[in-house]
Amino acid sequence: MAQPTQIRNPRRLLILAPTSHSPSTIPPFLHALTGAPVAAATFAGYTTHPPLRLQNKYYTADVPIWVDEIPLDTDHRSSPPTPPSTTTPAGEKPAVTPTQWQTEFSSPEAQVVRDAIGALIICVRNLDAPAPPPPSEGEGENPAPEAVDTRADVRALNDFLRAVGAVRALIEDERGGVDEVPAVVVLVGRTETPAAATTTTEDDGPGLDGETPFSVPWWEDQLFEMGMVGVEVVAWDPRAGEAETRNQFGEYQGMRRVREVLETHQWAAAESDAKSDDGDGDGDELERELLGLDDEAGFDWEVGELEREMVGLRFAMERGEEFEGDDQGEGDGDGDDERRVESVEGLLLRMQAIRDMSDELPEQERKRFAARAVRDIMKEL
Known part of the structure; x- marks a missing residue:
């Protein structure tokens, strides 16, 4: 079975x-x-x-x-x-x-x-x-x-x-x-x-x-x-x-x-439907994983997982979840939160750009291009 x-x-x-x-x-x-x-x-x-x-x-x-x-x-x-003169803290x-x-x-x-x-x-x-x-x-x-x-x-x-x-x-x-x-x-x-x-x-x-x-x-x-x-x-x-x-x-x-x-629900997301690849196995361990040489998911899964983790971060921030250290001082707290949201949105746009640009390349080039781009984003994270 x-x-x-x-x-x-x-x-x-x-x-x-x-x-x-x-x-x-x-x-x-x-x-x-x-x-x-x-x-x-x-x-x-x-x-x-x-x-x-x-x-x-x-x-x-x-x-x-x-x-x-x-x-x-x-x-x-x-x-x-709430009195009209009262502002939100x-x-x-x-x-x-x-x-x-x-x-x-x-x-x-x-x-x-x-x-x-x-x-x-x-x-x-x-x-x-x-x-x-x-x-x-x-x-x-x-x-x-x-x-x-x-x-x-x-x-x-x-x-x-x-x-x-x-x-x-x-x-x-x-x-x-x-x-x-x-x-x-x-x-x-x-x-x-x-x-x-x-x-x-x-x-x-x-x-x-x-x-x-x-x-x-x-x-x-x-x-x-x-x-x-x-x-x-x-x-x-x-x-x-x-x-x-x-x-x-x-x-x-x-x-x-x-x-x-x-x-009884099918939980797989669209990004995880990528097929396996039978490449030659060159490159380091990270690149093998991103290129899909060791499993059936390939770099599409890595892109999707990073994207979803960033979505979760943005969801938490937008719905009011407190970050560690927010209660230790006021100062630039609001500005830091805004920069976090902008950073997450920028990374999401970059992830989408990776897909859009790599769609025009041959499969092997597409995988290598995406792997390099994802590695760069992972370093920033």
Whole structure:
């Protein structure tokens, strides 16, 4: 039996959560998913978590993880208003809304970040179902249950999901097909039984098609109404441990289902599809690796990996991750950050220029040209 292929340059797993939900959802989820505990206090641009190890009979991959948090509109409304004369402290970025986040991630400047995303996980703290109204006295009719669709927390969470869904749709459109970016909405908290989630009675309330509000089927209907087709909804209780459960259709539930979705995805990026080369083996060890003489990846993998590492650096800086030493003095901190971003963008442009210029050369010349250029960039890094 053939050995699984090692995907050497996988795309990234992007995990998103509302800012107000992330402290209670991201740490237990990441720990359960990867086995590595989380020490970070904030998850805006968090890119330093150990990679996720995925393995099936076809491939193995160490998938890098990016985490980001997006404030809900209710988070802004619940905060005290800022006086007009008050300015944002140096080094701090004003919080973005889901719509602003969607605009930033949909911009041409974010193309390289979108290209690096392989799958999406959206962690939310599930909302509390409305309490049943007290029975009326006498022979009158019982009062109507609360309309959950009009609740501020429901509208805010739907706006958040809609923004993420729009970015996912854009990525899939850019790649020319549906299901290019698997997505899972993880409802973190107490899970309901399958029977409770699908019971239909006259008093079920305003859920779509009689579904219990905030159950998995109810959220699936919400996503369908938003046009987020193919997005799975999984309820996961951190207190449930590693127990594997199935629904009435025999499908895995909880963390087992999340891993199943990720394990069945093809994580290989376009840059890692280069064919092997049977060259004569000349040159030093670094050049052999860059020229693809020792494995099937070749210099295309090296170019792609360097490019993606720089994308990760830019992602972290743009999303507000702190660099070591930033809190030791103010001075030129902002200027240093700007220079870092400009340096990363310049290197990305050089990587693209390497590809463009080498495309016109014969294969052997193309490889040598790219190898020299990549070595120069590696020295600068």
